[in-house]
Amino acid sequence: MESIVSKVLDKIDLQILDILQKQVQISNIEMAKRVNLSPPATHARIKRLEQEGFINQQVAILNQEKLGFDLLCFIFMSTNIHQEEQIKVVEKALKTMPEVLECHCLTGEYDYLLKVIIKERKELELFIRKLNKLGITRIQTSLALREIKCSTILPICEGSISN
Amino acid sequence: MESIVSKVLDKIDLQILDILQKQVQISNIEMAKRVNLSPPATHARIKRLEQEGFINQQVAILNQEKLGFDLLCFIFMSTNIHQEEQIKVVEKALKTMPEVLECHCLTGEYDYLLKVIIKERKELELFIRKLNKLGITRIQTSLALREIKCSTILPICEGSISN
DNA sequence: ATAGAAAAGTGAATTTTATTCGGTAAAGAA
DNA sequence: TTCTTTACCGAATAAAATTCACTTTTCTAT
Numbered sequence: 001m002e003s004i005v006s007k008v009l010d011k012i013d014l015q016i017l018d019i020l021q022k023q024v025q026i027s028n029i030e031m032a033k034r035v036n037l038s039p040p041a042t043h044a045r046i047k048r049l050e051q052e053g054f055i056n057q058q059v060a061i062l063n064q065e066k067l068g069f070d071l072l073c074f075i076f077m078s079t080n081i082h083q084e085e086q087i088k089v090v091e092k093a094l095k096t097m098p099e100v101l102e103c104h105c106l107t108g109e110y111d112y113l114l115k116v117i118i119k120e121r122k123e124l125e126l127f128i129r130k131l132n133k134l135g136i137t138r139i140q141t142s143l144a145l146r147e148i149k150c151s152t153i154l155p156i157c158e159g160s161i162s163n
Numbered sequence: 164m165e166s167i168v169s170k171v172l173d174k175i176d177l178q179i180l181d182i183l184q185k186q187v188q189i190s191n192i193e194m195a196k197r198v199n200l201s202p203p204a205t206h207a208r209i210k211r212l213e214q215e216g217f218i219n220q221q222v223a224i225l226n227q228e229k230l231g232f233d234l235l236c237f238i239f240m241s242t243n244i245h246q247e248e249q250i251k252v253v254e255k256a257l258k259t260m261p262e263v264l265e266c267h268c269l270t271g272e273y274d275y276l277l278k279v280i281i282k283e284r285k286e287l288e289l290f291i292r293k294l295n296k297l298g299i300t301r302i303q304t305s306l307a308l309r310e311i312k313c314s315t316i317l318p319i320c321e322g323s324i325s326n
Numbered sequence: 327a328t329a330g331a332a333a334a335g336t337g338a339a340t341t342t343t344a345t346t347c348g349g350t351a352a353a354g355a356a
Numbered sequence: 357t358t359c360t361t362t363a364c365c366g367a368a369t370a371a372a373a374t375t376c377a378c379t380t381t382t383c384t385a386t
Contacts, residue, residue, distance in 0.1 A: 020223035
């Protein structure tokens with residue numbers, strides 16, 4: 001049984017995506033060499049992959065430490081509100097806050113998990129105060145002490161699934 | 164009191180970094196227009212920022228859903244091992260696993276938080292089995308039900324801190 | 327303040343890369 | 357098989373990156 005993906009994407013497409021997700025600034029000429037196609041053919045494929053939505057964004061990941069962000073926090077929280085409208089307000093507020101890098105709805109003990117980047121301790125207090133104002137009942141904050149791994153690379157290549 | 168950052172980076176540098184972290188594929192000519200500098204001057208600044216390590220990586224963020232990754236999981240775990248050597252082995256193993264996008268050492272109830280991307284339910288069981296083999300004592304898995312926000316953008320611009 | 331040195335910027339020229347285009351080969355449907 | 361569609365190639369063109377000689381600005385030390 002073939003997966004859904006291979007009906008749309010062939011091996012070269014996956015190869016291109018895998019290179020781009022690691023090194024988006026590669027030149028089209030170098031990419032063409034790696035996938036054994038002519039530059040125009042390679043270029044057309046990349047444009048098609050963008051068009052069809054396989055690439056969400058193309059970004060530079062900046063160095064948090066060098067830019068003065070000392071605290072990475074994971075915040076687990078639950079709300080006491082259960083009206084659809086109020087939840088939307090809270091979520092919209094979270095989306096707007098630039099310190100909030102990620103926000104996910106989770107199964108388990110808490111409703112939400114936030115990933116929050118903060119320059120210094122004082123700002124953390126201000127941030128948590130902002131959360132309280134939104135009607136969050138339970139908040140548990142964990143600081144990231146050490147980063148073991150932080151990647152955006154999806155395991156889309158055959159050989160890359162470990163055992 | 165000026166922050167540490169502004170001793171090294173001026174406003175134009177921050178502007179460049181902010182544009183790059185949102186849109187890394189912008190042309191140098193367009194970047195030059197936006198920051199009101201000539202293309203060579205802009206280019207030299209970007210190269211300097213790369214050299215000095217302000218940019219960690221330049222990547223394409225792929226669409227998880229379209230590539231068949233149905234499950235995003237957050238896994239909280241603790242080890243019963245406290246010997247330096249054994250911890251290194253576990254962390255190295257986690258770093259190698261392509262399903263593990265992130266791994267952080269945390270304060271609080273659990274030692275580690277993992278962000279794990281999985282295609283389907285069956286693979287999740289296999290993955291958790293792999294964790295058990297590493298000597299992890301406590302594991303709590305939460306599934307991400309809905310993504311409210313998922314960004315890599317650091318709030319480095321003056322106006323971008325919300326109140 | 328001011329002269330000298332160092333750093334950063336500019337515009338034109340060059341090199342490299344992206345992109346377009348006409349023609350060809352391969353793949354799929356009738 | 358024949359027709360149609362799709363994808364590919366190589367050459368030509370357009371656009372962008374990069375280099376370079378020169379100028380302006382900024383900083384330092386007198």
